[in-house]
Amino acid sequence: MPENNKDNLYWKENIRILTILLSIWFVVSFLMSVIFVDQLDSIRIGGFKFGFWMAQQGSIYVYVILIFVYLKLMDRLDHKYHHDEKDILAQEQAEEDAEQAE
Amino acid sequence: MSLQVLTYITVGITFVVYIGIAIWSRASSTKEFYIAGAHVPPLANGLATAADWMSAASFISMAGIVSYMGRDGSVYLMGWTGGYVLLALMIAPYLRDFGKFTVPDFIGDRYYSQLARMVAVVCAIFVSFTYVAGQMRGVGVVFSRFLEVDINLGVLIGMGIVFFYAVLGGMKGITYTQVAQYCVLIFAYMVPAVFISIMMTGNIIPQLGFGAELTDAYGGGYLLDRLDGLHEELGFAAYTEGVRSSLDVLFITGALIMGTAGLPHVIIRFFTVPSVRAARKSAGYALLFIAILYTTAPAIAAFARTNLINTVNNAEYVSMPGWFTTWENTNLISFEDKNGDGLIQYVADEEINELTVDRDIIVLANPEIAQLPNWVIALVAAGGLAAALSTAAGLLLVISTSISHDLLKRNLMPDISEKQELLFARIAILFAVCVAGYFGINPPGFVAQVVAFAFGLAASSFFPAIVLGIFSTRMNKEGAISGMIAGIIFTATYIVYFKFINPAANTADNWWLGISPEGIGTLGMLINFAVALLVCKLTAEPPQEIKDMVLDIRVPGKPD
Numbered sequence: 236m237p238e239n240n241k242d243n244l245y246w247k248e249n250i251r252i253l254t255i256l257l258s259i260w261f262v263v264s265f266l267m268s269v270i271f272v273d274q275l276d277s278i279r280i281g282g283f284k285f286g287f288w289m290a291q292q293g294s295i296y297v298y299v300i301l302i303f304v305y306l307k308l309m310d311r312l313d314h315k316y317h318h319d320e321k322d323i324l325a326q327e328q329a330e331e332d333a334e335q336a337e
Numbered sequence: 338m339s340l341q342v343l344t345y346i347t348v349g350i351t352f353v354v355y356i357g358i359a360i361w362s363r364a365s366s367t368k369e370f371y372i373a374g375a376h377v378p379p380l381a382n383g384l385a386t387a388a389d390w391m392s393a394a395s396f397i398s399m400a401g402i403v404s405y406m407g408r409d410g411s412v413y414l415m416g417w418t419g420g421y422v423l424l425a426l427m428i429a430p431y432l433r434d435f436g437k438f439t440v441p442d443f444i445g446d447r448y449y450s451q452l453a454r455m456v457a458v459v460c461a462i463f464v465s466f467t468y469v470a471g472q473m474r475g476v477g478v479v480f481s482r483f484l485e486v487d488i489n490l491g492v493l494i495g496m497g498i499v500f501f502y503a504v505l506g507g508m509k510g511i512t513y514t515q516v517a518q519y520c521v522l523i524f525a526y527m528v529p530a531v532f533i534s535i536m537m538t539g540n541i542i543p544q545l546g547f548g549a550e551l552t553d554a555y556g557g558g559y560l561l562d563r564l565d566g567l568h569e570e571l572g573f574a575a576y577t578e579g580v581r582s583s584l585d586v587l588f589i590t591g592a593l594i595m596g597t598a599g600l601p602h603v604i605i606r607f608f609t610v611p612s613v614r615a616a617r618k619s620a621g622y623a624l625l626f627i628a629i630l631y632t633t634a635p636a637i638a639a640f641a642r643t644n645l646i647n648t649v650n651n652a653e654y655v656s657m658p659g660w661f662t663t664w665e666n667t668n669l670i671s672f673e674d675k676n677g678d679g680l681i682q683y684v685a686d687e688e689i690n691e692l693t694v695d696r697d698i699i700v701l702a703n704p705e706i707a708q709l710p711n712w713v714i715a716l717v718a719a720g721g722l723a724a725a726l727s728t729a730a731g732l733l734l735v736i737s738t739s740i741s742h743d744l745l746k747r748n749l750m751p752d753i754s755e756k757q758e759l760l761f762a763r764i765a766i767l768f769a770v771c772v773a774g775y776f777g778i779n780p781p782g783f784v785a786q787v788v789a790f791a792f793g794l795a796a797s798s799f800f801p802a803i804v805l806g807i808f809s810t811r812m813n814k815e816g817a818i819s820g821m822i823a824g825i826i827f828t829a830t831y832i833v834y835f836k837f838i839n840p841a842a843n844t845a846d847n848w849w850l851g852i853s854p855e856g857i858g859t860l861g862m863l864i865n866f867a868v869a870l871l872v873c874k875l876t877a878e879p880p881q882e883i884k885d886m887v888l889d890i891r892v893p894g895k896p897d
Contacts, residue, residue, distance in 0.1 A: 295631055302620055
């Protein structure tokens with residue numbers, strides 16, 4: 236099926252996006268907030284030691300941003316491969332019309 | 338108007354709203370009962386998921402736990418938010434594309450096995466029951482603290498309310514009441530937080546006040562520096578430094594994060610939206626709304642702790658402010674003048690320490706500390722109830738659908754009609770409410786530990802099975818089932834041993850690699866992955882139509 240290759244490519248790009256975003260997630264959650272937190276504490280931002288802030292608040296901000304970035308990137312990917320909702324609906328409409336024409 | 342009456346009225350109004358929503362959103366089909374017809378808009382679903390997630394513990398106890406643990410409290414702050422990234426990126430869109438009703442549905446179909454389905458059902462019911470026992474108790478506790486209603490009566494009232502809107506509306510009723518409950522709980526949480534932040538740092542945004550300088554009335558200087566200083570003076574470890582081993586912190590955070598992404602009552606929330614894109618979006622909204630509370634909690638923790646120490650340290654007992662006495666009457670704060678000098682010594686050294694503080698005080702006493710009017714206190718009561726009821730409802734629905742859909746319709750009684758299935762679902766909710774209420778009235782002594790158990794099990798059983806099911810077409814039923822069983826047995830044995838069989842041995846010296854029972858779920862998860870991949874290599878590939886199904890859910894399909 237010709238779709239197979241397209242779907243394969245779509246999935247590969249999907250995985251690429253996930254790998255990048257989840258790496259950031261991992262670094263923020265486990266490296267910055269736990270393993271290297273004491274070292275990061277030597278950086279001060281206002282009233283915060285950076286490591287401490289990352290562990291208690293900063294990581295949560297990053298999580299929210301990561302999900303919305305993911306949403307944006309996936310919208311673009313879906314659009315590129317014609318998987319956005321209006322494209323899917325349009326395609327189905329076209330298929331229905333084709334069937335009716337027969 | 339007395340505080341009591343005000344609290345009754347406020348709570349009463351919220352209950353009327355929930356009941357009204359329940360009547361408006363009656364479910365008339367299994368699709369509506371299980372997944373709200375898949376018509377919930379992403380924004381509403383985000384609000385509902387946030388309320389579902391934040392329980393009485395998040396609302397009342399978490400800030401207190403963080404204030405007690407200092408930097409180590411980050412295991413809960415990150416642990417209970419980080420999982421949403423995993424959900425959004427690795428689970429929700431694909432399960433939504435799969436398009437069925439429950440998590441055991443996915444496990445049973447993906448692994449083409451009734452045995453897999455049953456393992457999933459047992460896990461889902463166990464995890465949800467352990468979790469819900471604590472919630473009903475929480476409802477009773479809020480009733481008794483704020484409304485001076487006997488705890489057990491409070492549990493019964495809570496049961497009645499949840500039963501009403503869950504039976505009538507199923508997931509639909511639950512979702513829209515959760516939206517209302519989020520509004521109540523976030524308002525109730527933020528109002529005292531904002532006012533305390535203004536009072537102590539002049540900053541109207543508590544998250545920023547966290548890193549701000551104290552006002553002159555409080556002695557100036559950065560809040561966190563002052564808190565560190567006070568801690569060290571009294572013999573406690575510095576607030577902004579941790580005491581737990583890094584490895585244990587890593588594993589606990591991991592178990593909580595992976596557990597979050599494996600909890601059935603959270604995952605099913607993403608079945609209720611119309612499309613794959615809506616699933617991604619609602620995960621983002623959910624975390625945004627959760628983050629509003631979770632980024633405020635550490636701020637409240639620091640404010641309240643600083644304020645507490647400032648107020649009591651070496652001060653005269655007789656000149657304590659009003660809030661101190663109020664909460665002393667409920668035994669959340671108690672003073673024992675060991676050296677008879679009339680002054681309060683609050684220090685780390687157990688011999689000398691004269692003050693015992695229950696951690697729940699941190700949130701409960703906030704409105705009085707900030708000298709807020711009575712209606713704010715009434716609001717906190719309503720908020721605590723909203724948090725407990727919303728979480729309880731989500732859990733009860735999982736139990737009910739596991740019984741009526743996964744156990745009966747898809748396994749033991751496949752020929753029942755839709756009307757019959759709907760009836761069974763409603764009966765199952767009644768049964769689940771009664772059992773949950775029973776545990777609320779007779780709480781097993783280990784309620785708090787049992788929630789950690791639930792996360793450990795979710796992390797070691799569901800999370801790997803679901804992720805492998807989506808990201809590997811090769812994973813077969815033998816691998817998945819062995820992995821799940823290995824993960825569960827390992828995690829359960831470790832936790833049961835240290836928490837129930839031999840609690841005296843529950844110290845860091847006896848733990849494997851220094852990992853506590855709260856963190857063992859991460860290791861259980863790794864074991865699940867390892868066993869699953871190994872067994873999978875040694876056994877037959879899954880049938881082609883299953884592989885096709887996996888390829889299919891990786892591509893967004895037609896929205897509902």
